[in-house]
Amino acid sequence: MAAGLLPYRISGVPDRATDLVAEHVTTIRPPFTRRAATIGFVETALDAVLGGALDFVDHLVVPHTRKMVQAAYRQLLLAQEARPDLRLPSVHYLDKAYIPSPAASRFNRAALEGLADAVASWSGTPLTTHALERAVDVMNTSRALLARVAALRKANPPRITGPDALAVFGSAAVMPREAHNDLLAAFLEDTPPPVAPTDPVRIHLAGSPQDHPAVYRAIETCGAVVVGDDHCWGDRCAWWPVRSGGAPLDGIAARYDAMPACSVEFPLARTVERCVDAAVGSRPDGVIFFDLDGDEAQLWETPDEIAALRAAGIPTLHLPRQPYTAHLPEDVTAQIAAFVTSLHTAGVR
Known part of the structure; x- marks a missing residue:
């Protein structure tokens, strides 16, 4: 930029x-x-x-x-x-x-x-200090606005659906960021109404990155709302602003050094801790782990994350080795529906 x-x-x-x-x-x-x-x-x-x-x-x-x-x-x-x-x-x-x-x-x-x-x-343009400072300011403004979107879906009741929140995060990544900031600021001027007439089951989505809304739609078709997520196309887009003060490249470098790339972080215990913290912060009734076929990173992370969440008393559903498709298989949507129903039956709602 x-x-x-x-x-x-x-x-x-x-x-x-x-x-x-x-x-x-x-x-x-x-x-x-x-x-x-x-x-x-x-x-x-x-x-x-x-x-x-x-x-x-x-x-x-x-x-x-x-x-x-x-x-x-x-x-x-x-x-x-x-x-x-x-x-x-x-x-x-x-x-x-x-x-x-x-x-x-x-x-x-x-x-x-x-x-x-x-x-x-x-x-062919040198990276001047002024240009870097301006770009940092634009991106930090964007992260602050996206954090407000994340807060809308974590509200009780939620004020934005999971697919809509994902669209907001994704659109920020593909259009001029200043224009996106203006549109998002206008959207946030008034608090949107609740997204459901009744208090829905709150689901936190974890696992592989989700760059399209198929999983979100499947969950919300079952009467739940995705109130938070833990992947690099979702809530994480609002995390880790660049520190202010000092040389801008120093701040950008410090952010790059400190932040995990996607969910890759060392040691593994820190990855698990970050996942659990994100889930708890969403105040969910349950957590769904949707792991894509071939995503080796999740083979290491997900089992420990599920164990930690269950120890914290949060129900989980693990959907491993899933295809990358715009329409989930019927057996997968059935598992999601059964999980949401079980949260109702257990008295969560």
Whole structure:
């Protein structure tokens, strides 16, 4: 933003065929007969890049988060090498060290400075202190406004639905942020009415990132409301403002060093603690963990998070290895409906 570019966060495309990924991305060598399982939102986003659906994107930053996300960097380079005729954006890898230490902080600062140099070269515009300060102010304003949206759905009764809140968070990531701030400020001038005539079951959604509303709609079709979530397309968009005062790049670097990338954090106990804190803060009647097929990070996190929540007396439903689709399978929606009903039957409502 400070370099005069438009940040645009790429999402997946539910149910998109991934023939181009199968054609251009290296397969596992025999005796294995298929490519390694990957996360649907990564696979479909990568296919969209290869297929030209995102031809308006000039430069792509691939961050070091989930393994399948960072793998896209090498996959795109190999695809371009094999097929020079493919029109692909230039790709920059934003690395990160996770084990807290002074050395990791220095490494992360250097990685961020490398990104700053890259975007300055892309735009031909030096990153001045004034431009960085303005960009920090715009983003901190955005996070404060998004925090107010998060508070609306945590209210009792909730004042915004889960799908609508997700749309607000997602739209912030794909349009000019100052314009989004103006629209959101206008929306927040008056407190919206309750989203349901009666007090609904309150559900907190955790697990894999959700960049489309299928799970939210399935939950709310059952008479519940998603009052909070724990993934990088939801409430977390409002977290970690850049500290004020001092050189702006110092504040941005400190934020980058301190914040987890998606849910990847060290040690694992801190990831679990953050998940439980987010859930408790939503004051939920129950928590649903929706883990996408191929999302290896959740194989490590979710069991401990479920155990911690149950120890705190919060009911949970775990839906592992789920497909990345715009329409959930009937058996999955049935499990969600049964869980919501069980909260009613147990006297939660």
